[in-house]
Amino acid sequence: MTLTALSFALAALAVALAWPVPILLDRARWPSRAPALTLLLWQAIALAGGLSMIGSLVVFGLAPFGDSLPSAIATAVTGAFTWTWQDGFTVFHAAALVFGALLFAHLTLSLIVTTTRTVRGVRRHRELLELLSNPAPGDETTRIVDDESPFAYCLPGMTDSVTVLSDGLIRQLTPTQLRAVVEHERAHLQQRHNIVLTLFAAWAIALPWFPVATRARRSVELLIEMLADDMARRTVPARDVAEAIKHIAVGSSTGGSHAAAIGAPAADDDADESDTGRPLPAELRIRRLLAPPEPLPIAGRFGLVAVSVLLVGVPTVAML
Amino acid sequence: MGELERRIMDLLWDAGRPLTAAELRDSLDTDGTETPAITTVLTVLSRLERKDFVRRDRKRRPHLYEPARSRAEHMAELMHDVLRHSPEQEAVLARFVRSAGPKEAELLRNLLNDEPAP
Numbered sequence: 001m002t003l004t005a006l007s008f009a010l011a012a013l014a015v016a017l018a019w020p021v022p023i024l025l026d027r028a029r030w031p032s033r034a035p036a037l038t039l040l041l042w043q044a045i046a047l048a049g050g051l052s053m054i055g056s057l058v059v060f061g062l063a064p065f066g067d068s069l070p071s072a073i074a075t076a077v078t079g080a081f082t083w084t085w086q087d088g089f090t091v092f093h094a095a096a097l098v099f100g101a102l103l104f105a106h107l108t109l110s111l112i113v114t115t116t117r118t119v120r121g122v123r124r125h126r127e128l129l130e131l132l133s134n135p136a137p138g139d140e141t142t143r144i145v146d147d148e149s150p151f152a153y154c155l156p157g158m159t160d161s162v163t164v165l166s167d168g169l170i171r172q173l174t175p176t177q178l179r180a181v182v183e184h185e186r187a188h189l190q191q192r193h194n195i196v197l198t199l200f201a202a203w204a205i206a207l208p209w210f211p212v213a214t215r216a217r218r219s220v221e222l223l224i225e226m227l228a229d230d231m232a233r234r235t236v237p238a239r240d241v242a243e244a245i246k247h248i249a250v251g252s253s254t255g256g257s258h259a260a261a262i263g264a265p266a267a268d269d270d271a272d273e274s275d276t277g278r279p280l281p282a283e284l285r286i287r288r289l290l291a292p293p294e295p296l297p298i299a300g301r302f303g304l305v306a307v308s309v310l311l312v313g314v315p316t317v318a319m320l
Numbered sequence: 321m322g323e324l325e326r327r328i329m330d331l332l333w334d335a336g337r338p339l340t341a342a343e344l345r346d347s348l349d350t351d352g353t354e355t356p357a358i359t360t361v362l363t364v365l366s367r368l369e370r371k372d373f374v375r376r377d378r379k380r381r382p383h384l385y386e387p388a389r390s391r392a393e394h395m396a397e398l399m400h401d402v403l404r405h406s407p408e409q410e411a412v413l414a415r416f417v418r419s420a421g422p423k424e425a426e427l428l429r430n431l432l433n434d435e436p437a438p
Contacts, residue, residue: 121401121412127371128398130322131329132391147395151402152416164413181416188414197414225417246428249420280424282417286431 003063010056017049022212044308057100064088110206154185187231338384
């Protein structure tokens with residue numbers, strides 16, 4: 001029965017993509033040499049992972065109905081309408097179908113909920129920002145918040161994305177370092193990193209019991225920062241980008257007036273992370289800026305694209 | 321429009337007592353920029369009310385407006401968004417870099433061969 005074999009193959013792929021592959025990729029050192037392509041690979045892994053997880057369950061459940069998925073679906077649908085029982089269709093097959101449908105609904109719902117929540121959060125934050133910040137002189141897309149602690153972030157919008165800087169940051173950084181920060185944030189906005197972040201946030205929230213989902217998300221966050229650092233480095237010396245990272249990471253840990261007022265812990269980022277031996281993203285970014293690694297050779301780059309395409313393409317074609 | 325919202329909120333926060341739309345319009349008049357029409361002020365006020373920034377007292381004529389919460393409370397909410405590290409929040413704002421703990425701060429300084437901060 002070929003569909004049963006296919007379902008086991010898909011299940012094997014799902015397990016590989018849910019456990020060893022993300023752990024290896026998260027630990028690998030070469031992704032910092034090709035952050036954009038690694039980001040592509042992570043998205044392929046997430047997509048192929050979801051596809052093979054749901055696919056293996058559905059294919060297994062439909063295996064008694066035929067030798068290929070389209071014909072099995074047709075037979076199953078006809079059988080359901082004519083109330084004919086398929087030989088070999090057991091409670092296991094039914095359970096697989098139900099579980100596959102639930103998993104699909106769970107993942108879809110999580111994506112919808114996370115997206116809605118993010119969009120709402122951005123809107124609320126923007127409303128607050130409009131009342132509590134001033135536009136930077138001569139730059140409508142940059143707003144300045146009156147706070148001592150140095151921070152910077154960007155807020156995505158359909159047409160009206162803004163970069164937000166704090167007063168403290170502007171006072172502490174040199175003009176060149178400040179430009180590094182603005183260029184970095186602009187890269188996030190231009191490359192629509194918020195969409196990738198939302199997708200991986202949804203995945204991490206949907207599958208909290210999979211340590212890999214959180215790992216994937218952490219890796220993706222770092223890759224995105226590296227991409228934005230690279231964009232900043234095009235117009236500003238790498239050293240200034242690195243200095244800006246250090247200033248903000250160190251400066252905001254001492255906390256400004258508001259940070260102290262609401263009792264934010266200095267660094268709660270790593271409290272929930274099991275492997276504390278892992279270097280801080282800021283450290284990795286600074287090291288990378290001070291000693292930029294060789295870009296991945298062309299063969300490696302081609303390989304990354306090919307693997308990404310195959311990961312999604314092969315399971316899709318196999319099921320058709 | 322955002323600019324006018326901000327000026328009106330600043331006036332309400334600074335006033336210390338509920339104001340009418342006409343009073344707000346007159347205060348906007350004195351700061352040297354162009355004066356908006358009273359209907360514009362009312363439109364902005366109802367937008368601010370919809371966003372929960374302003375409370376309207378409808379029992380009095382003309383209606384009185386006051387801030388729903390203080391400027392400091394709103395600032396705290398804004399900073400909470402910026403500093404909070406909840407999974408949901410990460411996708412909202414892409415911060416330049418997260419804050420480092422004291423030990424990490426030391427390491428980052430050494431990476432760039434700096435003097436320790438005073």
